Amino acid sequence: MLEDCTVSQAKKALEIICKDEKSHGEFGFDFLSNILPRLQKKELLELKKNIHTYLKRYSKIYDSDFQVTQDERAWGLISGPEHQEIVLDKIENLVKPNFKKILGDF
Secondary structure (H helix, E strand, O other), X not given: OOOOOOOHXXXXXXXXXXXXXXXXXXXXXXXXXXXXXXXXXXXXXXXHHHHHHHHHHHHOOOOOXXXXXXXXXXXXXXXXXXXXXXXXXXXXXXXXXXXXHHHOXX
């Protein structure tokens, strides 16, 4: 996304957004780590039971054939399949390992 973005103001905005998204993710897992010990056993079991459903649903959120033009890429837009690839990568390499670290086997 960033490598194809050639409009300088759009690239600066995307860099800020990417940094912000990383911080949101870190905050989310920190929050989860702190709130899980406060959950009742029933609530924790419900979360573990449904986590795979949540991840499966979320993994399809950008599953489309939406395409972008070169002009749109210059502004930082990416196609549906490219966005989907990023989402799937983040689920496998960020979300699942963090949930496993926090929840154990789920």
